[in-house]
Amino acid sequence: VNAKLPPLPLVVAGAVPRTAQAALRRAGARLHHADGTDQALGAALAHDALLVVVAPAFAADGTLAALLDATGRGGDLLVVGARGQPGARCAWRGLARRFRRRARERRRAEAVFAARPGWAAMVQAYRAHLGERMIDLARACCAGDASAALRVVHDVKGTAGGYGFGQLTAASTQAQDHFLLGDTAAGFAASERLMRQAEEALR
Amino acid sequence: VSGGAMADENAGDGTSPAADARRVLLADDSRAGRDLLASMLRQVCVAELLEAGDGHEAMLALRAQPFQLVFLDIEMPGMDGLEVLRQVSALQPAPYVVVVTAHASAVNVKQALELGARGFVVKPYSAQRILDVLRRYLTDTRDTALVRPAR
Numbered sequence: 532v533n534a535k536l537p538p539l540p541l542v543v544a545g546a547v548p549r550t551a552q553a554a555l556r557r558a559g560a561r562l563h564h565a566d567g568t569d570q571a572l573g574a575a576l577a578h579d580a581l582l583v584v585v586a587p588a589f590a591a592d593g594t595l596a597a598l599l600d601a602t603g604r605g606g607d608l609l610v611v612g613a614r615g616q617p618g619a620r621c622a623w624r625g626l627a628r629r630f631r632r633r634a635r636e637r638r639r640a641e642a643v644f645a646a647r648p649g650w651a652a653m654v655q656a657y658r659a660h661l662g663e664r665m666i667d668l669a670r671a672c673c674a675g676d677a678s679a680a681l682r683v684v685h686d687v688k689g690t691a692g693g694y695g696f697g698q699l700t701a702a703s704t705q706a707q708d709h710f711l712l713g714d715t716a717a718g719f720a721a722s723e724r725l726m727r728q729a730e731e732a733l734r
Numbered sequence: 735v736s737g738g739a740m741a742d743e744n745a746g747d748g749t750s751p752a753a754d755a756r757r758v759l760l761a762d763d764s765r766a767g768r769d770l771l772a773s774m775l776r777q778v779c780v781a782e783l784l785e786a787g788d789g790h791e792a793m794l795a796l797r798a799q800p801f802q803l804v805f806l807d808i809e810m811p812g813m814d815g816l817e818v819l820r821q822v823s824a825l826q827p828a829p830y831v832v833v834v835t836a837h838a839s840a841v842n843v844k845q846a847l848e849l850g851a852r853g854f855v856v857k858p859y860s861a862q863r864i865l866d867v868l869r870r871y872l873t874d875t876r877d878t879a880l881v882r883p884a885r
Contacts, residue, residue, distance in 0.1 A: 569840035576856040577838035579863055598840070601847050602854035603832075603870045633862075640861040647777050653769060660766050685809065689836040690766040692858025700858055707836070 539634050540578035544571040544595075545586030551611050551626055555584070558627040559634060568595045575604060581633040584626065587612045607633070657694040658733055661687070665729045672719050672726075680722050681710040687725065696732050699725060756781040756880040757799065761792035761818065762807035762834065767857065771805055771834070774864050780882050789813025793821055801829040802880055803871060806851075808835040808842065819849040830875060832867050834859070 538561035543552060545566075552562060563578050565571035568589060575583045583604070589595060590610045599608050611626060644650075664683050671679035688703035706721035758781045760768045768785045775783060781802070786792035788810045796804070796818075804822070808815035815833060822828055832853035833846045843854050852874065853867050868881055 572840045572843060573838050576843065576854065579856065579858075579860050598843060598847075602843060603852075603866055637860055637862040640865050643865075644774050644777060644861040647773050650773065653773060656769075657766055685836055686764050686766070689857035690764060690770060693770040694766070697858070 540580045542571055542574045542580045542583045545589045547584055547586050547611050554627045555630055558630045560630055571595055572598050582607050582609055582630055584609050584611055654694055661729060662733055665726050668722055668726060672722050677710055677715040698732060699728055702728050757801045758783050759795055759801045759804045761786040763787055763810045778882050779880055781880050789818045792818050802877060804829045804831045805834050806831055808833060819851060823850045830871055
């Protein structure tokens with residue numbers, strides 16, 4: 532993995548040795564820590580993680596493996612423990628190699644789709660769509676209409692990253708989460724941030 | 735499928751009878767979301783792509799003709815994706831359904847899997863994730879006619 536490329540996501544759960552975590556960072560991984568099976572699964576899905584690296588205790592009952600397998604990520608689970616620890620099945624060096632292989636696959640897949648016919652026109656059309664959605668969001672914020680604002684941020688969260696506006700994903704996710712939790716003031720504040728970022732991105 | 739129906743320009747290869755045609759349904763209330771996924775699938779699939787903008791449209795399409803693969807959004811107006819999943823399981827043959835949602839929670843995953851989903855993709859997704867889904871579909875169904883041979 533080229534060191535100049537942005538790091539790619541990976542989920543770490545439990546007491547994975549620091550040496551292993553450092554090796555993964557050097558290989559180009561951005562680590563997201565999870566505490567618990569459900570959190571590890573949620574983080575793997577939310578961040579579209581290349582791998583899920585867990586301590587043996589997290590894999591003991593097979594729940595996480597079964598859920599990852601059922602969601603199509605069966606091959607992405609790796610169990611790593613301290614040397615000699617029961618259940619430790621993956622050498623640290625092999626771990627970084629595995630991550631690099633998945634990272635190469637991701638870059639190759641992106642290259643396949645980046646060359647699709649009509650893609651430039653689709654991005655251009657999405658820019659116009661994004662501008663219209665920001666007007667909708669501004670109207671919803673002015674009217675204090677949390678439901679309408681939620682519909683917009685939900686749409687932007689789901690699509691902006693795919694059209695090359697990944698910088699809008701974090702703010703739209705925050706706004707969506709606040710609205711879903713019923714914290715409308717925080718939701719509107721995050722929506723304001725999203726509108727500023729979209730204005731920057733569309734400039 | 736009202737309004738959003740879209741036959742892929744690459745649909746069919748001119749040699750297969752229509753009854754054997756492979757069909758993929760994209761059910762999502764976001765037009766931009768459907769366009770994005772459709773553009774990816776056109777690169778790698780030899781199938782007729784159809785779109786549905788809500789759960790009712792999706793069920794109409796699914797009852798009208800057989801689909802091999804369905805990408806199903808959870809949050810849609812009217813009938814949501816989970817209700818579609820419930821009804822899809824009664825179809826014969828039941829299509830291979832992959833849930834595509836902006837909500838990544840273990841609860842959603844477990845619920846979708848219990849209702850028969852075969853895959854779970856969270857938006858925004860990478861191109862690699864879509865290829866992984868298709869690879870898994872091939873492994874599970876051995877339906878090699880849906881995916882364009884690798885060059």
